[in-house]
Amino acid sequence: MSLLILLGVPLVAALALAFIGDRKLAPEVNILGSAATFAASVELAFQVYAQGTILAGNNFFFVDAFSVYLTVLTAFVSMTTAIFSRRYMRREREHGTLGHRRMRFYHSMFQLFIFAMLLCLLTNNVGILWIAMELATLSTVLLVSLYRTPAAIEAAWKYFILCGVGIALALFGTVLLYFAAEKVLGAGGQALHWTNLSQVSDQLEPTILSLAFVFLVVGYGTKVGLVPVHNWLPDAHSEGPTPISAVLSGLLLNIALYALVRCKVLVDGSTGNHHSGNIMMGFGIISIMVASFSLLRQKDIKRMFAYSSIEHMGIATFAFGLGGPVATFGALLHMLVHSLTKSAIFFTVGHASQMHRTQEMDRIKGLIRGNPLVGWGMALGVMAIVGMPPFGVFASEFLILTATIKDAPLLAPFLLLGLGVSFAALFRRVQPMVSGEVPSWQKQMKVAHIPVILHMLVVLVLGLYIPKFLAGWFQTTAGLLK
Amino acid sequence: MNIELATQLNSLLASLILLTAFALLVQRRMNALLHLFAWQGLLLAVSTAIVGYLGGAHDLYISSVLTLSMKVVLLPYILHKLIVKLKIHKEVETVVNIPTTMLMGIVLVIFSYHLTAPIRELSTLVTRSTLAVALATVMLGFLMMITRKHAVTQIIGFLAMENGLLFAATSATYGMPLVVELGVALDLLIAAFIFGMFFFHISTTFDSLDVDQMARLKEED
Numbered sequence: 118m119s120l121l122i123l124l125g126v127p128l129v130a131a132l133a134l135a136f137i138g139d140r141k142l143a144p145e146v147n148i149l150g151s152a153a154t155f156a157a158s159v160e161l162a163f164q165v166y167a168q169g170t171i172l173a174g175n176n177f178f179f180v181d182a183f184s185v186y187l188t189v190l191t192a193f194v195s196m197t198t199a200i201f202s203r204r205y206m207r208r209e210r211e212h213g214t215l216g217h218r219r220m221r222f223y224h225s226m227f228q229l230f231i232f233a234m235l236l237c238l239l240t241n242n243v244g245i246l247w248i249a250m251e252l253a254t255l256s257t258v259l260l261v262s263l264y265r266t267p268a269a270i271e272a273a274w275k276y277f278i279l280c281g282v283g284i285a286l287a288l289f290g291t292v293l294l295y296f297a298a299e300k301v302l303g304a305g306g307q308a309l310h311w312t313n314l315s316q317v318s319d320q321l322e323p324t325i326l327s328l329a330f331v332f333l334v335v336g337y338g339t340k341v342g343l344v345p346v347h348n349w350l351p352d353a354h355s356e357g358p359t360p361i362s363a364v365l366s367g368l369l370l371n372i373a374l375y376a377l378v379r380c381k382v383l384v385d386g387s388t389g390n391h392h393s394g395n396i397m398m399g400f401g402i403i404s405i406m407v408a409s410f411s412l413l414r415q416k417d418i419k420r421m422f423a424y425s426s427i428e429h430m431g432i433a434t435f436a437f438g439l440g441g442p443v444a445t446f447g448a449l450l451h452m453l454v455h456s457l458t459k460s461a462i463f464f465t466v467g468h469a470s471q472m473h474r475t476q477e478m479d480r481i482k483g484l485i486r487g488n489p490l491v492g493w494g495m496a497l498g499v500m501a502i503v504g505m506p507p508f509g510v511f512a513s514e515f516l517i518l519t520a521t522i523k524d525a526p527l528l529a530p531f532l533l534l535g536l537g538v539s540f541a542a543l544f545r546r547v548q549p550m551v552s553g554e555v556p557s558w559q560k561q562m563k564v565a566h567i568p569v570i571l572h573m574l575v576v577l578v579l580g581l582y583i584p585k586f587l588a589g590w591f592q593t594t595a596g597l598l599k
Numbered sequence: 600m601n602i603e604l605a606t607q608l609n610s611l612l613a614s615l616i617l618l619t620a621f622a623l624l625v626q627r628r629m630n631a632l633l634h635l636f637a638w639q640g641l642l643l644a645v646s647t648a649i650v651g652y653l654g655g656a657h658d659l660y661i662s663s664v665l666t667l668s669m670k671v672v673l674l675p676y677i678l679h680k681l682i683v684k685l686k687i688h689k690e691v692e693t694v695v696n697i698p699t700t701m702l703m704g705i706v707l708v709i710f711s712y713h714l715t716a717p718i719r720e721l722s723t724l725v726t727r728s729t730l731a732v733a734l735a736t737v738m739l740g741f742l743m744m745i746t747r748k749h750a751v752t753q754i755i756g757f758l759a760m761e762n763g764l765l766f767a768a769t770s771a772t773y774g775m776p777l778v779v780e781l782g783v784a785l786d787l788l789i790a791a792f793i794f795g796m797f798f799f800h801i802s803t804t805f806d807s808l809d810v811d812q813m814a815r816l817k818e819e820d
Binding site: 247 | 721744753768
């Protein structure tokens with residue numbers, strides 16, 4: 118039941134918002150819809166906590182320890198982003214950058230995007246997972262080009278084409294997967310059900326599955342933002358509206374990684390070796406290195422944090438590739454805390470760039486004196502994201518680093534170098550922005566307090582103490598990934 | 600129709616699909632490109648129906664009708680309307696010259712045969728030999744997207760890739776489950792709506808659909 122509400126609310130809200138259009142209460146309806154989705158997701162989490170894995174709707178829906186925490190995370194960040202976007206988008210309208218029709222489009226597509234991501238997480242069918250992933254791309258393409266500037270259109274076109282090609286390769290991988298599964302499970306929709314596949318994964322033909330994994334890792338890897346197929350990501354993040362940057366970074370990348378990890382479990386079960394893990398470790402470590410050195414060269418604030426997202430998704434991919442209970446636990450925690458921290462940073466970045474009417478970092482100054490919440494929010498957010506204790510990212514990165522030193526000691530220096538360089542790059546850039554005198558071109562405005570404070574509090578708590586149920590879910594998932 | 604004949608007919612259709620993929624790669628005139636794309640869709644639809652008959656998989660008839668309506672009628676029609684409205688007729692400049700593109704295409708076909716060799720040995724379906732052609736069609740569509748610098752041609756390359764994927768699904772497994780096929784068609788429909796909007800945005804912002812003009816977003820040194 119809560120499954121139906123969870124998927125139904127964003128879909129109905131998308132339709133309703135398309136009708137409501139740019140009325141005064143549209144942002145409130147958006148928040149209300151997301152809050153209802155969040156409530157349903159919490160209800161679902163309680164069910165999973167009480168009963169364990171849930172199968173529903175003639176085995177079409179499937180929720181286990183892995184998907185449930187991402188579902189709650191997705192619903193939570195969508196809700197806080199909706200709260201943030203109320204003030205943010207109102208300001209954009211006042212500046213005259215957006216008209217009625219685009220506001221209507223924005224709200225409607227935001228809800229459709231949430232629906233697509235939740236469908237990815239809740240479906241049991243690997244084919245539907247692919248379709249929902251494509252839907253998530255398509256619903257955000259025109260949001261990236263919302264401002265209709267030449268740069269925004271270019272970014273959206275790149276996003277559309279690169280992710281389209283990537284996802285097409287993932288479909289080829291899915292076809293191969295179905296080809297292997299059909300022999301064991303017989304033809305029909307049941308052969309693509311993850312619950313069935315994971316039970317017979319040791320009977321699936323290893324040659325086909327290792328070929329399929331190559332297509333899947335490149336395909337879904339494009340959406341995760343892994344180097345060298347990451348080119349769309351910094352452009353899409355820097356040119357789209359900030360709430361969209363927040364959900365792209367905080368949620369979509371996670372969902373794509375989720376899809377990849379689900380496929381990896383099947384491939385590992387079939388081949389019985391560590392090849393897929395090695396591929397993921399390779400992509401991960403290259404992403405970390407390239408992204409951390411690219412951080413040094415950035416001038417645009419949103420672009421810089423987009424590269425930081427590539428780096429962190431690289432860390433999570435690397436850790437999933439490494440495998441083992443500690444690294445997997447770290448990767449799962451990292452997905453959670455990175456998502457919360459990065460979206461909080463994007464909220465403050467959005468306000469900061471509106472206050473200065475620019476995204477150029479050289480022109481953003483004196484944030485703490487100008488607006489303490491934005492200034493301290495950004496400073497603390499960046500401290501958290503570079504892995505300073507006591508925040509949650511420290512805990513996850515520490516776990517991953519420990520596991521690396523134990524299982525792959527030769528790669529540990531690269532990981533450390535990446536972390537060190539990004540630490541230096543981010544601090545060098547952010548420190549002048551938050552400190553100093555208030556410049557004459559800075560304007561004061563009302564900001565959304567709740568989302569930033571809420572996110573940072575959760576990240577702080579997760580750094581100090583991980584609740585028992587969450588640790589239990591992480592351990593169950595780690596057992597699944599072996 | 601006996602099985603032997605149908606199998607041979609299917610192989611013939613596969614080779615014709617590959618031929619259209621190569622023709623798409625080198626054709627420079629926009630209208631001819633659209634015609635070729637529609638022909639490829641038609642061949643795919645017929646081939647899907649034949650495979651459905653061969654394997655007794657009746658879902659494939661639905662998939663065939665879907666392909667026919669989307670790839671032969673709807674998408675070429677939409678693209679034609681857009682081309683007329685945006686007044687695009689002129690030849691499309693390619694980045695790499697035609698003989699080189701052809702050679703690259705041939706290499707990709709050989710590569711596809713090499714890559715699918717283990718799968719062909721494992722499959723028991725009569726259509727298994729066409730899997731390499733399907734992968735080659737995907738790769739040629741990909742090559743087309745890389746070598747062409749016009750927004751419309753890139754989209755046609757993308758759609759040709761999609762054709763190759765559908766062909767792969769029918770030749771390797773007698774088609775994906777129906778719910779997946781329907782979902783893919785739905786996504787394609789939304790994608791068509793989106794690139795239609797895009798053509799307007801690009802041409803009004805940049806005065807032409809040449810994607811080379813889009814070079815603002817680069818890393819500064």
